Amino acid sequence: MTIKHIRWVACIGLLAIISLQYVWLVNTYKLTKESIQFRSNEVFRDATMREVFYRMEVYQDSLQKKYKDRDTSIMVRISLDEDYDLFKDDRVDENVNQWLMSNMQVSMQEIVKRDYKLSVSLSSLDSIYRTGLAAEGLDAEVITCVTDSLGNILRSSRSIQVGDYGLLKTGLQPINYKRTENLQAFIVNPYWIIFQQMTLLLIATVLMMAMIVYCLVYQIRIIAHQNKIARMREDFSYAMIHEMKTPLACILMGTRMLKSGKLDIYPDKREKHFQILEDESEHLLSLTNKVLTLSKLENAQLRLWKEEVQLRPMLEDLIEKYTAKADKPVHFSLRLESEWVYADEEFLKEAIGNLVDNSIKYSGEEVEIQISSLRQDHNFYLIKVRDNGMGIPLKDQSRIFEKYERASAADRSRKGGASGFGLGLNYVFRVAEAHGGKVCVESIEGEYSEFLLFLPSEERV
Template sequence: METSKRKKNILFITILSVVGLIGAMALQMIWIYNSYELIKNDIKNEGYATIEKALEEEGNMRFGQTPKGTRIKSGPTNDTIPPMTYFYEQLSDMGYPMSLHNLDSITAELLTQNRLGNQYYIDIINLRTGEKINGIGTQKEPSFMAIKPKYFPIRSDYTQVVQLIITNPNKTFLERMGLMLAGTFIIMLLVIVCISYQVRFISCFEKIFQIREDFSYAMIHDMKTPLTSIIMALKFLRSGKLDNRQEMKNKYFDIAENEADHLLTLTNKVLTISKLENHKLEMNKTEVELTPIIEKLTEKFKAKSQKTVNFITDIKAETAYADAEYLEEVLSNLIDNSIKYSGESVEIRISIARDDRYTVLKVHDNGFGISDKDIHLIFRKYERASAVKRNRRNGTSGFGLGLNFVDQVVEAHHGKIFVSSIEGEFTEFTIYLPLIES
């Protein structure tokens, strides 16, 4: 129930984050679009002012060619007919037609001054018929972003209007919106990174919760068996039924003691790993005699294992610079794993050698081996717990502390550990422990 509720909450937070990201991007796009429209409108107004000024200057050049004392009368004006329309019209009627080349030169100069680009076209159009009368400019074909300011009539009957077309204003837009676009990109990138990190963090959090549940399940399951054995042994001993059967009584005492020792070992392992990870555990390293440790472990596992176990030892180095207690526990874990993950007949080869830098310990078995996809995971903490259901099917138990403990202890010795395996054939662990440190 708690897992289902947590998953729903995580899914809700993830969906909310994604919706928030989409909403933020949508608002940003609306803001950019509105800014684009405002700048586009500004360019239209500036373009109209540019062509108006260009026409004025071109008209003044023509007026300078008229006889001295020439007067030009104005006419009625409104929102669409500027006062100077009559000025251009009468100049043309007086025999001083518009010079497109002069208008082109003036327009090009003004557009450059106003930073509106240099790609444009000027059309002379009969607005009544829609016919294009003439045109001039640097680029005839407009881009999809071309801007057309409103036309400027040069005859009061609209038979001739001038329209400036800024055919490619991309550079102008980029100059005016560049800083905003860069800021928007950076902000959106930060938002995406933050939400991605949040989703990833939530996913990791969910995985941690799952591992915790699996670990709790595995630990309770594996501790339940020795506790049950201890309780049953104590009940038999307490009942008095074994008072006259000393051999059987001693056997039940041994069961209770071994299972209690097993529980204590598991508890100490958890505490040791915690101390190692927090760098609070010191290794008491000395020159350790290896032969007694190997003999002790081989006898122990031969006696306690229900499988047929055959040990082959090859000891070419008598000592190692290590903490005796933890080194024994490391080898015990590796041997225990070899027996767990093997068939009914187990062969374990233990070899010890030395080079000029390390004491090299190897534990090789003929067990089930490790698959390629799992071999890089075996030293992870609680990795066995996260696969507890699979473990139950193949008959093994544990919750992922053994090999992590081995890895941590070897690291605390400033050593290295490697594993090689072929699934279905063998597994070999190799430990390198540095020689005595100066």
């Protein structure tokens, strides 16, 4: 399965999880809203009764002030009207206590209004109801009102337009047996209360979704990285085999020729074959050592012996080596403003050699290589290697220093391009990093490439 298909499967799975989570949250929201509705109804029923008692206390206090020497106790006689339609409604709860409480409230409402001429105080009911809700953990703004039997508002504690609010309504609480007047309360903006009740659940949901998304993205990145490593290994194996095939074939052919004895009578040819065997063996050993050295550099297991190194003799030796080795005309020029650097000579020489080798490989029929050096602000030594080769595409410049990455080395090898398996520039990068410096590239495709190697001075080490 390709990484593209894996991403599609992950996206579908994530959408399924989000859908299930949405359904769960919606159901939880409904259950929370129903719970708040039930609790608000219970609190409102209790608040209406408390408001009746409050009016009776107000009336008793007024009598006591008027008749200081008399007994002002109030007696309320409650009668239950069996002909009241509420008792015959099939929806009435069969619980006797609730039945009695409901009818007692209606009876007391009628008595207080009829005998004591005290109508419902909506402002007091507002306060009592809100206090009751707060005791239940529901801190909300409320509006109470008197409605007719159809629910039309006759008067309210304050101006209200139902369409302008997100409101949660309580059930109607009758204040007379004919149900021509009822008490009802509205909780203004109940959604905030619902979300407060769901706070922990919402936080847990967000954290869980974030964790799921992170895990999916992390897994996809791991799979993509593994695919990249597998592809790199495949390219590396092909390039390595291609690189080693020629020297191994030369060694085998030379060994057979020397073993046959045919060259014993030709000392010059015999010596030349021995030299070829030695060169090819050194080439294979160099590749092996480079892989091992890179591994040690990556794991910080290789120690560098830094000292003041004279550049000119080292660079002249490299120029002589690659001029003789190249199968095309190569012209070198040196511009050394700084003759010395502070580095490990062996590794620095190998790194610059890799840059020169790349310049020769990726160039036309005639190569011009300019090597320059200077010192920047007593902090860094800068070594530049510039060529007139084919250049590096901008899209490849950010990854040419990666291990085994030669901008599709295997493809070029298959097509007859420059051989190798992408260790040279990574070696340069690791050597610069081990010295505490860096390497970067400036290039225009089809014109030139210039590699800049920064090495810290002795004072900064």
